[in-house]
Protein backbone atom coordinates (compact mmCIF):
# COMPACT_ATOMS: atom_id res chain seq x y z
CA UNK A 219 0.00 0.00 0.00
CA UNK A 220 1.06 3.65 0.30
CA UNK A 221 1.34 4.42 -3.39
CA UNK A 222 0.84 7.94 -4.71
CA UNK A 223 -2.80 8.84 -5.38
CA UNK A 224 -4.22 9.31 -8.85
CA UNK A 225 -4.08 13.09 -9.32
CA UNK A 226 -7.21 13.96 -11.28
CA UNK A 227 -10.27 16.07 -10.48
CA UNK A 228 -12.48 13.21 -11.70
CA UNK A 229 -12.34 9.84 -13.38
CA UNK A 230 -14.76 9.06 -16.17
CA UNK A 231 -16.79 5.87 -15.78
CA UNK A 232 -17.30 3.80 -18.88
CA UNK A 233 -20.19 1.64 -17.60
CA UNK A 234 -22.82 3.68 -19.45
CA UNK A 235 -20.79 4.29 -22.60
CA UNK A 236 -23.34 2.51 -24.81
CA UNK A 237 -26.11 4.88 -23.63
CA UNK A 238 -24.78 7.85 -25.60
CA UNK A 239 -25.55 7.78 -29.35
CA UNK A 240 -23.04 10.57 -30.02
CA UNK A 241 -20.28 8.24 -28.74
CA UNK A 242 -21.38 5.25 -30.82
CA UNK A 243 -18.90 5.81 -33.65
CA UNK A 244 -15.13 5.48 -33.20
CA UNK A 245 -14.73 9.03 -34.52
CA UNK A 246 -17.29 10.42 -32.07
CA UNK A 247 -15.72 8.61 -29.14
CA UNK A 248 -12.19 9.60 -30.15
CA UNK A 249 -13.24 13.26 -30.28
CA UNK A 250 -14.73 12.86 -26.79
CA UNK A 251 -11.57 11.27 -25.37
CA UNK A 252 -9.39 13.96 -26.98
CA UNK A 253 -11.60 16.63 -25.46
CA UNK A 254 -11.30 15.00 -22.05
CA UNK A 255 -7.50 14.99 -22.30
CA UNK A 256 -7.50 18.65 -23.37
CA UNK A 257 -9.51 19.45 -20.23
CA UNK A 258 -7.02 17.55 -18.05
CA UNK A 259 -9.11 14.40 -17.65
CA UNK A 260 -7.16 11.31 -18.61
CA UNK A 261 -8.50 8.56 -16.33
CA UNK A 262 -11.08 6.12 -17.74
CA UNK A 263 -12.67 3.48 -15.56
CA UNK A 264 -13.58 0.29 -17.42
CA UNK A 265 -14.57 -3.24 -16.43
CA UNK A 266 -14.59 -6.37 -18.52
CA UNK A 267 -18.35 -6.74 -17.93
CA UNK A 268 -19.47 -3.25 -18.99
CA UNK A 269 -21.70 -3.86 -21.96
CA UNK A 270 -20.50 -7.49 -21.75
CA UNK A 271 -17.16 -6.28 -23.13
CA UNK A 272 -18.59 -3.90 -25.70
CA UNK A 273 -17.62 -0.76 -23.76
CA UNK A 274 -13.94 -1.74 -23.87
CA UNK A 275 -14.27 -2.78 -27.52
CA UNK A 276 -15.79 0.57 -28.51
CA UNK A 277 -13.11 2.44 -26.61
CA UNK A 278 -10.45 0.33 -28.34
CA UNK A 279 -11.91 1.07 -31.77
CA UNK A 280 -11.68 4.79 -31.03
CA UNK A 281 -8.09 4.51 -29.77
CA UNK A 282 -7.02 2.59 -32.87
CA UNK A 283 -7.77 5.74 -34.89
CA UNK A 284 -5.04 7.56 -32.97
CA UNK A 285 -2.78 5.07 -31.19
CA UNK A 286 -0.42 7.80 -29.92
CA UNK A 287 -3.18 9.10 -27.67
CA UNK A 288 -2.87 6.02 -25.46
CA UNK A 289 0.29 7.40 -23.84
CA UNK A 290 -1.74 10.26 -22.40
CA UNK A 291 -4.41 8.04 -20.83
CA UNK A 292 -4.76 6.19 -17.55
CA UNK A 293 -6.77 3.06 -18.37
CA UNK A 294 -8.27 1.20 -15.44
CA UNK A 295 -10.20 -2.04 -15.72
CA UNK A 296 -11.65 -4.64 -13.38
CA UNK A 297 -12.63 -8.26 -13.46
CA UNK A 298 -13.90 -11.19 -11.43
CA UNK A 299 -17.67 -10.86 -11.94
CA UNK A 300 -19.08 -13.45 -14.34
CA UNK A 301 -22.55 -12.34 -15.47
CA UNK A 302 -25.16 -15.09 -15.86
CA UNK A 303 -25.06 -14.56 -19.63
CA UNK A 304 -21.36 -15.50 -19.63
CA UNK A 305 -21.62 -18.48 -17.29
CA UNK A 306 -20.94 -21.63 -19.27
CA UNK A 307 -22.22 -23.92 -16.52
CA UNK A 308 -25.63 -25.53 -16.54
CA UNK A 309 -26.73 -23.07 -13.80
CA UNK A 310 -26.27 -19.92 -15.87
CA UNK A 311 -25.68 -18.06 -12.63
CA UNK A 312 -24.01 -14.73 -11.92
CA UNK A 313 -20.94 -15.52 -9.88
CA UNK A 314 -17.40 -14.36 -9.12
CA UNK A 315 -14.20 -15.97 -10.34
CA UNK A 316 -10.84 -15.10 -8.81
CA UNK A 317 -9.06 -18.17 -10.13
CA UNK A 318 -5.58 -17.41 -11.52
CA UNK A 319 -6.43 -18.60 -15.03
CA UNK A 320 -9.64 -16.58 -15.13
CA UNK A 321 -8.00 -13.33 -13.95
CA UNK A 322 -5.08 -13.70 -16.36
CA UNK A 323 -7.37 -14.39 -19.30
CA UNK A 324 -9.69 -11.55 -18.28
CA UNK A 325 -6.82 -9.05 -18.30
CA UNK A 326 -5.57 -10.35 -21.65
CA UNK A 327 -9.08 -10.08 -23.10
CA UNK A 328 -9.43 -6.49 -21.84
CA UNK A 329 -6.06 -5.63 -23.41
CA UNK A 330 -7.17 -7.15 -26.71
CA UNK A 331 -10.50 -5.29 -26.70
CA UNK A 332 -8.84 -1.98 -25.80
CA UNK A 333 -6.02 -2.63 -28.27
CA UNK A 334 -3.32 -1.76 -25.73
CA UNK A 335 -0.41 -3.64 -24.19
CA UNK A 336 -0.95 -2.57 -20.62
CA UNK A 337 -3.71 -1.63 -18.22
CA UNK A 338 -2.47 1.19 -16.02
CA UNK A 339 -4.62 -0.11 -13.18
CA UNK A 340 -6.39 -3.40 -12.57
CA UNK A 341 -8.93 -3.97 -9.79
CA UNK A 342 -10.68 -7.04 -8.44
CA UNK A 343 -14.27 -5.99 -9.07
CA UNK A 344 -16.05 -7.56 -6.07
CA UNK A 345 -14.91 -9.52 -3.02
CA UNK A 346 -15.21 -13.20 -3.89
CA UNK A 347 -16.29 -15.47 -1.02
CA UNK A 348 -14.29 -18.27 -2.67
CA UNK A 349 -11.12 -16.17 -3.09
CA UNK A 350 -7.91 -18.06 -2.32
CA UNK A 351 -5.50 -15.35 -1.29
CA UNK A 352 -2.28 -17.19 -2.26
CA UNK A 353 -3.53 -17.94 -5.74
CA UNK A 354 -4.78 -14.39 -6.34
CA UNK A 355 -1.56 -12.87 -5.05
CA UNK A 356 0.52 -15.02 -7.43
CA UNK A 357 -1.73 -14.25 -10.40
CA UNK A 358 -1.73 -10.51 -9.80
CA UNK A 359 2.02 -10.41 -9.14
CA UNK A 360 2.60 -12.22 -12.43
CA UNK A 361 0.40 -9.72 -14.29
CA UNK A 362 2.40 -6.82 -12.88
CA UNK A 363 5.75 -8.54 -13.54
CA UNK A 364 4.77 -9.25 -17.15
CA UNK A 365 4.01 -5.53 -17.65
CA UNK A 366 0.36 -6.22 -18.53
CA UNK A 367 -0.78 -4.31 -15.45
CA UNK A 368 0.81 -1.19 -13.97
CA UNK A 369 -0.76 -1.09 -10.52
CA UNK A 370 -3.36 -2.99 -8.51
CA UNK A 371 -6.46 -2.14 -6.54
CA UNK A 372 -9.69 -3.51 -5.19
CA UNK A 373 -13.31 -2.58 -5.55
CA UNK A 374 -16.11 -2.94 -3.02
CA UNK A 375 -13.59 -4.34 -0.53
CA UNK A 376 -14.14 -4.39 3.23
CA UNK A 377 -11.21 -3.90 5.66
CA UNK A 378 -10.35 -7.57 6.06
CA UNK A 379 -10.31 -8.09 2.29
CA UNK A 380 -7.83 -5.30 1.69
CA UNK A 381 -5.76 -6.17 4.73
CA UNK A 382 -5.33 -9.80 3.67
CA UNK A 383 -4.35 -8.97 0.09
CA UNK A 384 -2.48 -5.80 1.09
CA UNK A 385 -0.02 -7.86 3.12
CA UNK A 386 1.35 -9.35 -0.07
CA UNK A 387 0.43 -6.87 -2.79
CA UNK A 388 0.94 -3.13 -3.28
CA UNK A 389 -2.68 -1.93 -3.46
CA UNK A 390 -3.34 1.57 -4.63
CA UNK A 391 -7.07 2.08 -4.24
CA UNK A 392 -10.45 0.74 -3.24
CA UNK A 393 -13.34 1.69 -5.49
CA UNK A 394 -16.56 1.83 -3.48
CA UNK A 395 -20.08 3.12 -3.83
CA UNK A 396 -19.97 6.51 -2.17
CA UNK A 397 -22.44 9.36 -2.44
CA UNK A 398 -25.01 11.19 -0.36
CA UNK A 399 -27.23 8.14 -0.88
CA UNK A 400 -24.46 5.66 -0.02
CA UNK A 401 -22.68 7.25 2.93
CA UNK A 402 -22.34 4.32 5.34
CA UNK A 403 -18.55 4.10 4.94
CA UNK A 404 -18.33 7.72 6.07
CA UNK A 405 -19.93 6.79 9.40
CA UNK A 406 -18.48 3.38 10.22
CA UNK A 407 -14.76 4.19 10.03
CA UNK A 408 -14.03 2.52 6.70
CA UNK A 409 -12.87 5.75 5.05
CA UNK A 410 -10.43 6.44 7.88
CA UNK A 411 -9.28 2.81 7.70
CA UNK A 412 -8.55 3.14 3.99
CA UNK A 413 -6.70 6.38 4.54
CA UNK A 414 -4.67 4.83 7.35
CA UNK A 415 -3.82 1.86 5.11
CA UNK A 416 -2.76 4.12 2.24
CA UNK A 417 -5.63 3.29 -0.11
CA UNK A 418 -7.04 6.01 -2.30
CA UNK A 419 -10.85 5.95 -2.35
CA UNK A 420 -12.47 6.00 -5.78
CA UNK A 421 -16.19 6.81 -5.45
CA UNK A 422 -18.53 5.01 -7.84
CA UNK A 423 -22.01 6.39 -8.56
CA UNK A 424 -20.99 9.69 -6.93
CA UNK A 425 -24.31 11.26 -7.97
CA UNK A 426 -26.26 8.09 -7.12
CA UNK A 427 -27.11 7.60 -10.77
CA UNK A 428 -29.30 10.72 -10.65
CA UNK A 429 -31.56 9.25 -7.94
CA UNK A 430 -31.44 12.05 -5.33
CA UNK A 431 -34.94 12.47 -3.84
CA UNK A 432 -36.88 15.74 -3.42
CA UNK A 433 -35.73 16.56 0.15
CA UNK A 434 -32.08 16.11 -0.80
CA UNK A 435 -32.51 18.02 -4.07
CA UNK A 436 -33.97 20.88 -2.05
CA UNK A 437 -31.07 20.85 0.41
CA UNK A 438 -28.53 20.71 -2.43
CA UNK A 439 -30.23 23.67 -4.09
CA UNK A 440 -30.14 25.67 -0.83
CA UNK A 441 -26.46 25.00 -0.19
CA UNK A 442 -25.76 25.62 -3.88
CA UNK A 443 -27.48 28.99 -3.71
CA UNK A 444 -25.41 29.98 -0.69
CA UNK A 445 -22.18 28.98 -2.47
CA UNK A 446 -23.16 30.00 -6.01
CA UNK A 447 -22.80 26.43 -7.16
CA UNK A 448 -25.04 23.86 -8.81
CA UNK A 449 -26.59 20.90 -6.99
CA UNK A 450 -24.22 18.43 -8.67
CA UNK A 451 -21.19 20.55 -7.78
CA UNK A 452 -22.31 20.58 -4.15
CA UNK A 453 -22.92 16.81 -4.16
CA UNK A 454 -19.37 16.24 -5.46
CA UNK A 455 -17.91 18.72 -2.96
CA UNK A 456 -19.71 16.76 -0.21
CA UNK A 457 -17.69 13.70 -1.29
CA UNK A 458 -14.38 15.53 -1.52
CA UNK A 459 -14.83 16.83 2.04
CA UNK A 460 -14.49 13.26 3.34
CA UNK A 461 -11.21 11.82 4.71
CA UNK A 462 -8.77 11.10 1.92
CA UNK A 463 -10.76 13.33 -0.48
CA UNK A 464 -12.38 10.49 -2.46
CA UNK A 465 -12.00 10.76 -6.21
CA UNK A 466 -15.41 10.70 -7.95
CA UNK A 467 -15.93 8.49 -10.99
CA UNK A 468 -18.44 10.46 -12.99
CA UNK A 469 -20.93 8.25 -14.81
CA UNK A 470 -22.51 10.78 -17.14
CA UNK A 471 -20.63 11.22 -20.39
CA UNK A 472 -22.68 14.29 -21.32
CA UNK A 473 -20.27 17.12 -21.89
CA UNK A 474 -22.34 19.67 -19.99
CA UNK A 475 -22.24 17.51 -16.84
CA UNK A 476 -18.48 16.97 -17.18
CA UNK A 477 -17.84 20.71 -17.53
CA UNK A 478 -20.15 21.38 -14.60
CA UNK A 479 -18.22 18.92 -12.44
CA UNK A 480 -14.87 20.40 -13.51
CA UNK A 481 -16.02 23.94 -12.84
CA UNK A 482 -16.91 22.92 -9.29
CA UNK A 483 -13.78 20.88 -8.63
CA UNK A 484 -12.36 23.28 -6.05
CA UNK A 485 -15.63 24.01 -4.24
CA UNK A 486 -15.24 23.59 -0.46
CA UNK A 487 -17.98 22.72 2.02
CA UNK A 488 -17.79 23.63 5.68
CA UNK A 489 -18.76 21.02 8.27
CA UNK A 490 -22.28 22.39 8.98
CA UNK A 491 -23.14 22.31 5.26
CA UNK A 492 -21.77 18.76 5.05
CA UNK A 493 -23.96 17.64 7.97
CA UNK A 494 -27.00 19.51 6.67
CA UNK A 495 -26.78 17.55 3.42
CA UNK A 496 -26.00 14.25 5.16
CA UNK A 497 -29.10 14.71 7.28
CA UNK A 498 -31.29 15.62 4.30
CA UNK A 499 -30.11 12.49 2.50
CA UNK A 500 -30.46 10.11 5.45
CA UNK A 501 -33.61 11.61 6.90
CA UNK A 502 -32.05 11.43 10.37
CA UNK A 503 -29.90 13.73 12.44
CA UNK A 504 -26.31 12.90 13.34
CA UNK A 505 -26.44 10.87 16.57
Ligand SMILES: NC(=O)c1ccc[n+]([C@@H]2O[C@H](COP(=O)([O-])OP(=O)(O)OC[C@H]3O[C@@H](n4cnc5c(N)ncnc54)[C@H](OP(=O)(O)O)[C@@H]3O)[C@@H](O)[C@H]2O)c1
Pocket residue numbers: 230231232233234263264343373374393394421422423424425426427428429450467468469470471472475
Ligand atom coordinates in the same frame (compact mmCIF):
# COMPACT_ATOMS: atom_id res chain seq x y z
N1 LIG B 1 -16.88 -0.89 -8.93
C1 LIG B 1 -18.17 -1.07 -9.04
O1 LIG B 1 -18.74 -2.03 -8.51
C2 LIG B 1 -18.95 -0.06 -9.81
C3 LIG B 1 -20.37 -0.11 -9.81
C4 LIG B 1 -21.06 0.86 -10.54
C5 LIG B 1 -20.37 1.85 -11.23
N2 LIG B 1 -18.99 1.84 -11.22
C6 LIG B 1 -18.23 2.88 -11.94
O2 LIG B 1 -18.71 4.15 -11.56
C7 LIG B 1 -19.05 4.90 -12.72
C8 LIG B 1 -20.10 5.89 -12.40
O3 LIG B 1 -21.32 5.24 -11.99
P1 LIG B 1 -22.72 5.93 -12.30
O4 LIG B 1 -22.90 6.04 -13.76
O5 LIG B 1 -23.75 5.21 -11.53
O6 LIG B 1 -22.44 7.41 -11.68
P2 LIG B 1 -23.28 8.70 -11.45
O7 LIG B 1 -22.43 9.84 -11.90
O8 LIG B 1 -23.75 8.71 -10.04
O9 LIG B 1 -24.58 8.55 -12.36
C9 LIG B 1 -24.62 8.95 -13.71
C10 LIG B 1 -25.99 8.63 -14.26
O10 LIG B 1 -26.96 9.41 -13.57
C11 LIG B 1 -27.77 10.08 -14.53
N3 LIG B 1 -28.34 11.31 -14.03
C12 LIG B 1 -29.64 11.58 -13.97
N4 LIG B 1 -29.87 12.76 -13.46
C13 LIG B 1 -28.68 13.30 -13.18
C14 LIG B 1 -28.25 14.50 -12.62
N5 LIG B 1 -29.09 15.48 -12.24
N6 LIG B 1 -26.95 14.67 -12.46
C15 LIG B 1 -26.08 13.74 -12.84
N7 LIG B 1 -26.43 12.56 -13.40
C16 LIG B 1 -27.72 12.36 -13.54
C17 LIG B 1 -26.84 10.31 -15.69
O11 LIG B 1 -27.65 10.57 -16.81
P3 LIG B 1 -27.18 11.52 -18.01
O12 LIG B 1 -26.60 10.60 -19.00
O13 LIG B 1 -28.46 12.11 -18.47
O14 LIG B 1 -26.24 12.57 -17.51
C18 LIG B 1 -26.12 8.97 -15.73
O15 LIG B 1 -26.93 8.00 -16.33
C19 LIG B 1 -19.41 3.83 -13.76
O16 LIG B 1 -19.32 4.29 -15.08
C20 LIG B 1 -18.37 2.79 -13.46
O17 LIG B 1 -17.14 3.16 -14.07
C21 LIG B 1 -18.29 0.92 -10.52
